[in-house]
Amino acid sequence: MDGFDFGSANDAQRNAITSTEGPLLVTAGPGTGKTFTLVKRVSYLVQEKHVDPSSILVATFTEKAAKELITRISNELAANGVEFDVNEMYVGTFHSICLRLIKEHIEYSNVRKNYRVADSFDQQYLVYQNYWSRFKSLEHFAELPKKTRVWDTCEQICSIANAMSEELVDVEEMLKSDDPITLAYAEVAEAYNEMLTEKNWLDFAHIQLEAYQLLAWHPNVLSEVHDQIKYVMVDEYQDTNYIQEQLTLLLSKKSHNVCVVGDDDQGLYRFRGATIRNILEFPDKFGDGDCVRIALTDNYRSDPGIVAFYNEWMERTAGPRFRFDWEGYRFEKTIYATRKGVDGAPAVVRIGDDEDYWCDTVCDFVLQLKKRGAIDDYNQIAFLFKSVKHRNARDLAERFEERGVSVYSPRSDVFFERGEVKLAIGVLLLLFPRYVQRLETGDFKYADETSIRYYVSCILKANELLKDEDNAALRKWIAATGRAHTTMAKNTDYAFSGLVYQLFEFEPFKSIIDTPLDTGVHDQRSVRNLSILVGITSKFEYLQRVDIFTAERIDATLERFFNTYLRFLMLGGIDEYEDETEYVPSGCVPFLTIHQSKGMEFPIVVVDSLYATPTKAGDEVLQGIKDRYGAREAYEPIDSIKYFDFWRLYYTAFSRAQDLLVLTHREGTRKIGKAFEEPYGELPTCNPDTFPFDKFAFHHVKESDLKPVYSFTSDISLYEGCSVQYKLFRELGFTPVRVGATLFGQLVHQTIEDVHRAALRGECDRITLENADDWLQSNYETLSTSQHAYLSKVVIDAAKRQVRRYIERRAGRWDDIVEAEVQIGLSKPDYIIHGTVDLIEGDDGTVDVVDFKSERKPDVNRDYELLETYRKQLLLYAHLIEEKTGRSVGKMKLYYTGEESGNPVITFSRDKRSIDAVAAEFDDVAHKIMRREYSCRATNARLCENCDFRYYCKN
Template sequence: MFDFGNANSSQREAISSADGPVLITAGPGTGKTYTLVQRVIYLIQERGVKPEQIFIATFTEKAAKELITRITNELAVRNISANVNEMYVGTFHSLCLRVLKENLEYTRLKRNYRLLDTFDQKYLVFRNMHKFKIIEGIEEALSKGGSWKWSEEICNYVNNLSEELVDADALAADPDIAVRALADMLVTYQTLLTDENLIDFSAIQTECYRLLTEKPNILESLREKIRYIMIDEYQDTNFIQEQIVFLLAGEKKNICVVGDDDQGLYRFRGATIRNILEFPSKFADGECKVIPLVLNYRSDSDIVDFYNKWMATTYGAKFKFTWDKYRYSKRIEPHEKSTIKSPCVVKLSGKDDEDEWHERILSFINRLKDSGKLTDYNQIAFLFSSVKHQRVTALADFLEKNGINVYSPRSDMFFKRDEIKLTLGCLMLMFPRYVQGLETGEYTFLQPEHCFYYRDCILVANEYVKKTENKELLRFIKQHGREHYGLTGTTDYAYSGLLYQLFMFEPFCSILDTDLSVGVVDIRPTRNLALLTQVIGKYEYLHRIDVFNGKYININTERLFNLYLRLLYDGGISEYEDDAEYAPRGCVSFLTIHQSKGMEFPIVFVDSLSGTPRKSYKDLMNDVEERYFHRPAFEPADQTKFFDFWRLYYTAFSRAQDLLVLTCDENARTPSKYFTDTYEKLVSVDNPAFDLSEFKFKTVKKVNIKDTFSFTSHITVYETCALQYKFYKELEFMPVRENAMMFGTLVHETIEDIHRAAIRKEEHLINEAKIKQWFENNYVSLIKSEHTYLAEPQKLAALKQVLRYAERQNGKWDTIRQAEVDVSLVQPDYIIEGKIDLVRGVDGTVELVDFKSERKPDMVKMRERLEHYRRQLHIYAYLIEQRTGQKVSKMNLYYTGEENGNPVISFPYTKSAIEGTVAAFDDTVHKILRHEYKHCSDNPQTCRNCDFRYYCQGK
């Protein structure tokens, strides 16, 4: 008998309903993730399903990691051996990207494509705005505004049209000039992606859909592999995601979707509530099993009653709407009745002005702390419709000035942080011509707020460097300012290099010294400096800046500050969010309601009570939806604003576990008429009926996520220098960009093309002409991604290595089993991963091959490097045996640069040696997990090539 543990009857039914379509409607706090985990265990344990036959799409990567961790922990408890990392688990985007990577040769993408984030996408359009401005009728389709606003609108349109699979040709034939302009926008944008070998988040899904529909053999292969599909947060899926789900399921129809229609918040991203509401109707009557989870384990019964009433009350003095068929009728039930007399839903009002509201919130938080009921500020979360609003940032500033740290990663406060203003000020001072331009008002296109910000950064830096103790920093800045002012030749550095040189001085040196074991609050400045290296490094990459030269230094500097950083400043940049921390210790959290979805906190303040239902769609897009989307509009246009408004605040109210506080500074507009009746009935926190002594607040739950480690990317870096690991891997500082090892990459990728052809049984393609074609295609894609070239002799040498390898095989390709295979293994508290160049099958066993695009080394002189490679192959052998059960007979290094002699160095398989390497790997991982980053490299060559050499010199 399967052990269902503490599962209730509805959860048991959901866990054991394995075959056919299943809809699980899971209200807040009803154990959705627990049910999903147990359903996976049930499939593996009771139904004999292999992990690789299960496909699970989650809403965030963090949710996917947590799911994997909880599944592996549960399997361990039940003593079941299964390699869960073989599962298809991730977001829709990451899963679609995996399918594309596995079948890249059948897509429009070439190797070395670049994935655009939201800012990258807008910046791409912005930089190519001249191609969009010539589109006839574009002014009719877009709002009035500058190029940056147009870029944002164009991206929103193309994302929506792509994900709805709208036919550009059909739009182009529309009589409305604005609709025809949309067609041209879409075509122009997609041409940009293809020409530059780029892909954005919406294109990931459309490319995957196209692959599955146009290559039936690939779809059939995936259908054979994937037997069971589970989709989390189904209410937030869009049209193309639904299409992909049903394509993969095929005739088996083993689709289990989980979600809560009352928490559908992402219409603005193209999500549609219809997917979850119409899911049962996709099948024959009675074929789809619908299982509601309504027993809430999260919140006090008063809180549950409150948000149930919120969803049921859809009428008031000045408003009225009806849910009709646009909601599953439900009532969430608390798992137990509240045991305290004090109300658990209260209000906190500011009567006179904003300052008084600030004081009252501070007073109440101090009251919670002084009572001993609050053990950590992270038990408190404030939820807002936006955390960027001046009213919200003013409250955050007030609390921080009064000793209460605020964690608000989405508030776009990055540029306002002291360490960022100081760093940017120091950088600007090293470019006197730019500073002069600011002072004389030369940059007339800059808005006053930009000029004020940059001048403020310069003022902060000037005040700092003029202090006596900072005279070395002042000397450094003056010296570089003189050099840059009169530069005629070239330097050996650019902006990133300057930034790393600043790290030898205070306060940067002390910021980098921060001990990572003390929590997110103290390392926030360090994280921000790391993020700044990423921002500046990406600018240098996009604009192909490796060094300064006298001809371009001024224009590049103006472009950095007046364009790139200005657009980031306007568009907002989020600070670092740590997946390993649910809510940082010592901080109250300021979150958007959207951001808080799926989370829970003991004490929740819900603000933004001045909100009103607002239309969230564009009239043009509404017109396109009616005529060109693949299905007619679902929810009535005049009602959607009410639906979205009620769902938003329902989600907010249901985050609270022990205490829900509605708060606002009362005035003529706050609370709005939609909250007035609800708000007025609540007891104030000052009312004697609210008895704080009755409460026992829960602690914030711990995030349960396993980190992933590989030999080359983690162990090698840590063993070389633990400080490098701290900065590059843990904190994610971006290294100063150096030319990639293009030669080796080119050789590797073309050899992989040969192996893939052999695996597909297309050995006839492995000839000189085809190899040259593969080689050239890879070279072109590398040029686009790396912005660099090989000299012709180097390029010919690389091609010769590939041709020589193919010739040496003498047509014997039948032993190849896998190429470029990603292998991973879940351990008790982390995941090992690696990538093996080639797996060959010989006499019932397998051999591993790792390619090196160099000459065979001297076995004596290079013994340390060879020992390193041997340990790497040990880890690969361990992963292969643990994952597949196949016996590894031999491990090989293949040197493609060896011209005349034997290109192979072989290592025998020795179990004891492999066990020793794995034990050492495990020991190093645990040092990393304990944040032991004290030791530095003692190799002068390592230090000379390290960006942090200035920091180490300054200590």
């Protein structure tokens, strides 16, 4: 222990770092170094306890938090000379870890290969597509609480299904009830689950349910996982739901080496099924006294005045306005500030003004901070709202923009109001004159006035653009395309996304696509929104199986897209782009929800929404069903929950501030909430003319140090082919439409993977030609369903022959398979390399790397350039394997399953000089990407011909 570098860890943190055996609960108040402690704990396990990184699992709640953990853990280990393969350790969100467990043991799960992971919109839209055929006809459907719109009922069905999965509710037992409402909830959950199974889809709730059932129902899988994972850590444990708690306990059942970290006072996600009881009851899950509890209470973030304010907030529950007691439903604690306060300046102040002047008063304060040099960047001030869609947030954002200050508010649901989005939709509408005519007359079965008004405003905006003489080419294209759509005699070779890509040939869209990426997110907002728009159209085409416009279906397709799909998206709202590599963008004032700000910190925090009061939320009927049919009884007193959650929400908001906390209230029609009357009234008023700006030394916003992850196929080879294409598809996230035909190759590849997995399980007797045919047919069914693509019987038979040939050629040589479909990764100082190796085979300490190609063996001379790309890829994989395992790579092979009679293998020589050269080349390209050098265009004509951006680029 004496040799371990604890850094700046205090006594409580050291205790948490070194308490590695048995159950441990770490309660970590705001700013007490929770992530620092977790990272040091992992490092301690690896360095001092000599634990294999692959035996450690760390779960957290957001992708960004997971990437931060990976970055900090890899940096910590690298600083101490430990090479770290990011794919060895199970680090990620609960959902990503569950997906990994499913993939590793998919043959035991209830899902099949090629499943689709559905987001919340996919989930709701799928219910809508099946609403009348599967749900409306259910016997007790009328008993569900009434909703005004079908779309809202679909959302309700999804909420019911999610809750049943997350709470492990016994739906079969509910179906035995004689209560009509209980039966209604059970029937929709059962119908929903059947629909997901048929579609081979997983929503977020079912990802966890599948992983839980995989472990709970298959002792051999649980035993294998226990042999692998010896140490389990869960961050933000106060935000876990029931199934996440059960997964945590299952994963650590054998070793009991489980550490959960969190703050019960920051539990915010009850509306997503989270329950504070998991962290409060955690010690009770083990024998009396077996669980150690360590409290981190030394705050390194905030001014003492801020800490005192939010400590008092949690105690101020028995005043004249509100009287409630925590009744043991929180760990009593006091947070202690380690910083010194600012002499002669208050750390917590208020800004208030009446209805008409409030926006200007707040803006004046912010502008003065910048003008007086108290801050260097507007991103040092974060505004927190209960909802960024509220009038206060919208009015204030508008006033900031009017006064020349950019606002970063990606969750304000103004995507469809952005100028570039309205313009693109307006042009898209003009391409369909028949639809526009019907829009003018309202001749639709399904449409609403709000949508029609919106589309008319988009058309007016597009017409304004077309008046400009410089846009003659765009006018000509719109007219020609519109005529073609009006008199359609044959099918097109495009759908909506194809039209949007064609639109990028013209101004102002071309200039938007040209936006340089070395600016802030605000400057990139327009191009990012166009990328989101392409994603929206592509998703519609997938969900509705629309690849092209046909003469017979074009009118129905247009109605479905504009009157249903886009309307539902507008109802639900779309988040704009958030750059996870930046904490918040420079040059902008961030407007965030309180939930969104969780885990963040800012030098100055302005908290609005002081009009709010504790209110009941949620579906009380659903809660009653969970209490009756779930796996555990109710916990917190139902009448107190609204107070508990309200106090936790604002405690989280107040504790984000480092140097200055400002409470603000817009006086007028909405009075200040009763909970805030006393604390707000006791604060000094902040007057921009007299505020002691010079007393403060405001921190800068925390820099994000997330490492980017690069792979050879998705990054290096794409960038080398065309850096502009890389910028557009990888950096900006545009969805490719013209994807090459890969179904045949995937079919062969996945079936050979099944063969290898059987060999690795010791089931060589199952590797028969007949079984291979069955595996291939099963793979084809799931692939064709997921991709909406199909192969003829002749082509399927050709795929079967390729797999059969491989089995016959390899017969009797299954024992030399070391690993298959190996995920490998290596952390470099400023990025992470990632790759997937099809097959590793060998013995005697030397391994060979094999990559499969489902085609005939190419001509070595004619296809030299292609083979050179493959050689570099194999050399990179050899480099990663040697770095990871320390085992020498002997041969690197390309195996061509389409080769009928000759030798199907091309073998490349391997030498250290070649590996070092490719590793250096990879490193050079990775740093060019990091510097965002995107000026080199493709020289390969075929690459341009098949690129969606060929209209924009005209290379």
